Amino acid sequence: MFKNCIVRRPCKAMVEGITSAPELGKPDYELALKQHDTYIEALKKCGVEVTVLDALEEYPDSCFVEDPAVITSKCAIITNPGAGTRNGEKAEILPAIKKFFSDDQIEYIKEPGTLEGGDVMMVGDHFYVGRSARTNEEGIKQFIAILEKHGLTGSEVPLEKVLHLKTGVNYIENNNMLVSGEFIDKPDFAKYNKIVIPDNESYAANCIWMNGTVIVPEGYAAVEKAVKDAGYEVILVDTSEYRKLDGGLSCLSLRF
Numbered sequence: 634m635f636k637n638c639i640v641r642r643p644c645k646a647m648v649e650g651i652t653s654a655p656e657l658g659k660p661d662y663e664l665a666l667k668q669h670d671t672y673i674e675a676l677k678k679c680g681v682e683v684t685v686l687d688a689l690e691e692y693p694d695s696c697f698v699e700d701p702a703v704i705t706s707k708c709a710i711i712t713n714p715g716a717g718t719r720n721g722e723k724a725e726i727l728p729a730i731k732k733f734f735s736d737d738q739i740e741y742i743k744e745p746g747t748l749e750g751g752d753v754m755m756v757g758d759h760f761y762v763g764r765s766a767r768t769n770e771e772g773i774k775q776f777i778a779i780l781e782k783h784g785l786t787g788s789e790v791p792l793e794k795v796l797h798l799k800t801g802v803n804y805i806e807n808n809n810m811l812v813s814g815e816f817i818d819k820p821d822f823a824k825y826n827k828i829v830i831p832d833n834e835s836y837a838a839n840c841i842w843m844n845g846t847v848i849v850p851e852g853y854a855a856v857e858k859a860v861k862d863a864g865y866e867v868i869l870v871d872t873s874e875y876r877k878l879d880g881g882l883s884c885l886s887l888r889f
């Protein structure tokens with residue numbers, strides 16, 4: 634069960650955030666703030682304390698707190714984001730992590746390794762790590778060594794198309810996994826009960842399990858139904874403005 638979440642308010646500069654889909658237009662900052670409020674309320678409904686960090690205008694993508702850190706049951710790992718404009722976010726997240734973890738529980742991914750938390754999917758004590766344009770072989774090697782030092786395990790999953798691993802695949806506990814596109818037939822995930830996301834709703838592969846409830850992005854009826862049919866309570870949160878920056882529900886929080 635998760636007890637805590639860390640989120641960071643979006644900044645006005647988010648309109649200059651990285652995107653692979655400029656055709657969706659720039660995010661509406663005021664609407665993004667309202668959606669962030671709703672997101673925080675949804676997390677709280679799932680029984681967690683939410684730490685809300687101040688917006689950081691120097692980093693347009695800094696509301697996506699999942700990327701500069703990974704939190705496990707045994708340790709926190711400050712990553713080394715592969716996106717140049719985001720790399721400095723690792724220093725900005727550290728004070729918040731230090732409120733929950735002592736220095737000997739905090740590990741670091743170091744150059745030349747790069748890794749972003751969006752590429753890390755936790756399944757119990759095992760962590761799948763996407764090798765992507767943001768997360769390199771050396772970053773994965775360091776990450777798995779850190780996991781093993783703390784009695785956890787990890788394995789690499791090469792990505793071909795999507796930004797981060799969790800853009801396309803998410804574990805929602807009870808052996809259930811939401812899978813889309815390139816992940817549907819990956820042998821790595823053969824042992825899970827796969828809930829296959831239709832191509833026209835692929836954005837909604839990024840749902841989060843929160844203490845028995847699954848938070849699903851609003852506007853994806855097939856995914857909402859599939860998650861409900863799998864037996865979960867569902868809370869819908871509209872993330873339209875974050876989608877314009879390739880960001881989804883998991884990207885907006887650290888959950889631990």
Ligand code: CIR
Pocket residue numbers: 650651652694697699700716719750751752796797799800878879880881883884
């Ligand atoms: C980026 O390209 O880094 C941001 N615009 C989106 C980050 C999404 N984060 C995630 O999937 N964990």
